[in-house]
Amino acid sequence: MADEKDNLDDLRQQVDDVDARLQKLLMERASIVERIAGHKGKGPVTRPGREAQVLRRIVERHSGSFPLRGMLRIWREIISSSSLIQGHFDVAYFCGDVGPILRSITRDHYGTLAGLIPCGSAAQVLQHVSESPHVIGVLPFPQLEEQDSWWQALARSGSDVPKIIARLPFGSMASGEDKVEALAISRVKPEASGEDTSFLVVETHEQISRSGLRDLLQKAGLEVLSLRSYLESGGSTLSLLEVEGFVTEADKAFDALNALEDSRIGQCWFLGAAAVPLTANAIEKKPAGKGKQK
Numbered sequence: 001m002a003d004e005k006d007n008l009d010d011l012r013q014q015v016d017d018v019d020a021r022l023q024k025l026l027m028e029r030a031s032i033v034e035r036i037a038g039h040k041g042k043g044p045v046t047r048p049g050r051e052a053q054v055l056r057r058i059v060e061r062h063s064g065s066f067p068l069r070g071m072l073r074i075w076r077e078i079i080s081s082s083s084l085i086q087g088h089f090d091v092a093y094f095c096g097d098v099g100p101i102l103r104s105i106t107r108d109h110y111g112t113l114a115g116l117i118p119c120g121s122a123a124q125v126l127q128h129v130s131e132s133p134h135v136i137g138v139l140p141f142p143q144l145e146e147q148d149s150w151w152q153a154l155a156r157s158g159s160d161v162p163k164i165i166a167r168l169p170f171g172s173m174a175s176g177e178d179k180v181e182a183l184a185i186s187r188v189k190p191e192a193s194g195e196d197t198s199f200l201v202v203e204t205h206e207q208i209s210r211s212g213l214r215d216l217l218q219k220a221g222l223e224v225l226s227l228r229s230y231l232e233s234g235g236s237t238l239s240l241l242e243v244e245g246f247v248t249e250a251d252k253a254f255d256a257l258n259a260l261e262d263s264r265i266g267q268c269w270f271l272g273a274a275a276v277p278l279t280a281n282a283i284e285k286k287p288a289g290k291g292k293q294k
């Protein structure tokens, strides 16, 4: 029931006023972003760690009836448009088995204006990203027992080797598609967001059980969250590990692994890191829908 004090025209006028203020604030935000761009030089413009911090703050502050998922979606558009103010970037995504879903996850995350490059294979995505610092790649999250997965191509050294920089969807936005996850790769250096997981590849020369490998890594101070293994033709095994925290080659855990001097362990590579996405729980616990909030 409408409140008798409220006059419809007045209320619409108030909405118009709020819209004008919002737009003015977004234009002000854009001019600040232009100044941020001046600090970045010619390098890549996106900073996934910072983006995660911005979105987490949106969740913390949120209250009232405006749906949080919608709010996050708006902010993804703001952030992506703000990246494009600073410089062009394209997103190459793998349109294999889960192609249509990966496309919509990519579009949700990188916004309406990002140029999307559909790729028929993960190798093509990797090639686009390797060739340009202005291309981000989106690839399916590695599955448990895949024999041929794209992450093996990142297990090498070199400054032009792409790194994992983000995990999508970050805001668990498109309902029904949440179960499909993807990883974004780029030549941007991964940056910590304060709540991250990292991806490492460890080579092992002899048969070693999953739990044995987990124990060894724990000795080096690494908390393994998940592990995927791949047997190479030469007989050694490559294992992709997702570990707790932001752990780069510069981390003491890498030295600790070498210091173990365990002959079963070979090389170890840092593949990148990603901000831990918002859980559906964190989003749903925020009120949405009709009714006044405290």
Ligand SMILES: O=C(O)C(=O)C[C@]1(C(=O)O)C=C[C@@H](O)C=C1
Pocket: 033, 036, 037, 045, 046, 047, 048, 050, 051, 054, 078, 079, 080, 082, 083, 086
């Ligand atoms: O903080 C920055 O570096 C920005 O460029 C601003 C901003 C944003 O809109 O908040 C935009 C793009 C980056 O990926 C991260 C954040």
